[in-house]
Amino acid sequence: MKTMNKTNTGFQIDIRKCFRQFIMLITGLLLIGKLSLQAQDGEAIFKQNCSVCHKIGGGRLIGPDLAGITSKRSIEWLLKWTKASQALVKSGDAEAKAIFDEYKVIMPDQNLPDAELRAVYAFIDSKSADVATSAESSSTTEVVADASNQATQEQISNGKRLFTGAQGLINGGPACISCHNVNYKGVIPGGLLAKDLTDVYSRLGGDIGLHGIMGAPPFPAMTQSYLNKPITENEIADITAFLNRVDKDKTSQQASMMNPLLYGGSAGIIALLILIYILWSSRKRFTVKREIYNRQIRSI
C-alpha cells in the first residue's frame, strides 16, 4: 500500500505541473486570438449596429458622418454618448446638446460591452485614415437620395403588394404588415408589434435611412426576422417608394375605423357561439340530483 501511495503522489505532481503549463498556453492563445480578432469584430459590429444611421466618409445619413470622430472626441466621451446619449445631453454637456439640437433624432442607446465599443472606435479610426487617403473623391453613394420621388406607379403598387404580403419577398422574409401598420386606403390594419410606418419616410431619413434599415435591420426583433433572408435591393426600392407615397398621402388618409379583422372576428365568434349552443342544445347541464341537493340544508 505505502509504495503505491508514493508513486501516486509523484504522478500527481507531474499532472499539476502539466496542468499549469497548459492553462498558461491556453490563456496566451486566447489573448492573441482576441487581439487579432478585434479589428474584424469592430467592422462587423459597426455594420450591424451603426451603419444604418452613420457613414464613415461620404456625408451624413440620419446621424453625422463618423470619419475622424475618434480624433475629434475623447474615447471616454464617445463611450458615454454611445451608451446613453440622452443622459449626456441632460447632464448639460455642451457638445452633446449641440449635436442633439442639430440632428433632433434620439440616438438609440447601444447596450454593448466597452470592449466591443472600443473595437468599433478602432475600426472607425482605421477607416477614417483610408477615407482621408482616398481623398473623398469617389463618393460612391449607391442610393440616390430622392429616387423614390421619381418612382413609377408600378413601383409603388409593387411596393404595396410586398408590404401587405400579397407578393412574398424573394428570400422568404416575412411581409412588413405582420408587425407594422400604415394608414393607407386598401391596406388592412397591420400588426402592432412594431412601430406604425405611416410617416416613417420623413421620420427616419427618407430613401437613405430606409435603405439602411431594410438592408441591415438594427432592431433585434427585425434582425432575427430577416436573418439569412435579406430583402433585395429592388424590393427595398419598391417598398421605399410605397412608404414615400404613404407618407405624402398621410393627411388625406384616415385611420381605418372599419377594422375587418376585429369586426369579422367578433361576428365569427358570435356565430360560433350560436352554433355551439345549437349543437349542444340537448346537453346535460346539471347533476340529476340537483333538486334533491337544492332542498338539503347545509352546515358548511
Added chain:
Amino acid sequence: MDVRSQVSMVFHLDKCIGCHTCSIACKNIWTDRKGAEYMWWNNVETKPGTGYPTKWEDQEIYKGGWEKNGDSVSLKGAGKFKGLKNIFHNPHLPVLDDYYEPWTYKYQDLFTAPEGDDQPTARPVSLVTGEHMDVQAGPNWDDDLGGSPDYARQDYNLNQLSQAEQEAMFQLERMTFFYLPRICNHCLNPACVASCPSGAIYKRGEDGVVLINQERCRAWRMCVTACPYKKSYYNWHTGKSEKCVLCYPRLESGQAPACFHSCVGRIRYLGVLLYDADKIQKIASVPEDQLVDAQMDIYLDPFDPEVIRKAQLNGIADSTIEAAQKSPVYKFVKVWKLALPLHPEFRTLPNLFYVPALLPTMATVSNGIYDSTSKSLWNDVSQNRLPMKYLASLFTAGNTSKIVEVMKRLMAVRLHRRGVTVGDLNRNEISSAMSEAQVDAETADAIFRLTSLATFDERFVIPPAHREESIEMLENTGDVKGNTGFGFKERPARGL
C-alpha cells in the same frame, strides 16, 4: 357458426336480501384505492328506485348503449362524429354529483379532542378534496325506500306505465320493492369496447371477460358514456378508466368471483354459455319486442354434436365444453327460460341474467275494502305487486307476454312445491297452472333444487383456465425450464 365460450351469470332476485355483502367484498378487493373510492363495480339497488349512478337507465340523459340504425346498430353517444364533437367536453358523462362524493370520518377527533362540555364528533371528510364536507348522497341512498318521491317515483321504468297504473303501484297495500344487484354484464356486443378511441378495452377470447388495458387507456372516457349500465368508471387519480374484471385472477384459479363467493342469499350462479359469434350483429339489430328471444337464440346447445365439433375447431377445450354442459346458467336461461337479461333494449347482449322477483299478492280489494283473503292461496300473476309492464321495461324491452310466461313458470314451481311439502292446495289448480306454464313435476323439482338447495359446486361451474397452455403462447416453456426455483444469494463455502 363461430362457437365461442362466455362466462355468464344468473342472479335470482327472489333470493336477494339486499345486505350489500357482495358490494363490500368487491370494494375490499378492488376499489379501496385513491381515485376508486366512488366506484362500485358491484352495487345493489332498490327497485323501484333510481339506482347508481342516479337514473343510469335513462339513456336520454347519459346516451349509453346502441340504437338501431337500419340493418345494424350504432352507438348512441360515441363514434367518429359524436366523439369528435365532444372530444374536449363530453356533456353526457356522469359528474361526481350523479354518483356521490366519497367520504370518511375524522375518527381520530374522537380520541384527541380536548375536554369540553360536548361529546366529540367524527366529522365527515371528503376523500376527493380532504376538506370537511356535508354528506349529500351515497351509493345506495335510496336503499329500501320503495315509495319515496325522490327515488322510487323517479324510476325510469315507470315511464312505461300510465299515471293511474303508477298511482296504483304506490298504494299502501301494494307498496313493494325488491333488490337489483348489478355488476358488469360482460356483454357479447359491448358498447364500451366499441367506443374506446385508444382500443384499450377488449373482450377476452377464452372466457369473454371484458377488460380495460390500463397501459393503453388514454382517459377519453368514451366507455363511461357508452356503457348503458354505467359500469365503467373513471379513476381521477390514475387518469384511467376501470371496470369490473369478474375477479379473473380468482376465476383462473378456479374460485368464484368475490361477490359470488360472499353472497349471503346464494342468489348468484356462474357458468359457461357457448354462443355463435357470427350472429351478434344480426341479433343486436332485431326489433325491440324480439330482442329477448333473439338473444336466447345466440346461445348454443352444448350437447349438440355439431356445436361440440365447431367448438373444438375453435380451440375451446373439452373441459370448457363439459363446464358448459353442467352450467347452471344454461339451465336457467335456455332450458327453463326463467332468467332474463337486464334492459335488452340497450342492445349490448348482456350476459348477466335475472330471475325476476315473483312478489305475489295474497289479498283482494273489492269495493274499496281491503280483504286479506283471496280465492286461491296466491292471486294470479297479473295481480302481482309489481305491474308486468314495469318488469317488462326492466327485463324484456317492454315485451309483457314474455315476462308473464316467466312469472307463470315461477308460480307453477311454487304451487307444485307447496303441493309436495304442505299439500293444502287443490290438485287441479296446481296441475292446470303447471300445464299452462308448460312445467312438469320433474322440471319443477329440478328448478326448486337449483334454486334452494344447490351446493357451491352446482352454483359455480368454473371452466379450468388452462394456464399451463396459455403460457405457451407467450414463451417457449423449454427455454425457461429449470430457470426458476431455489438459488443462492451467497455461494455455499463448499462451492457448488
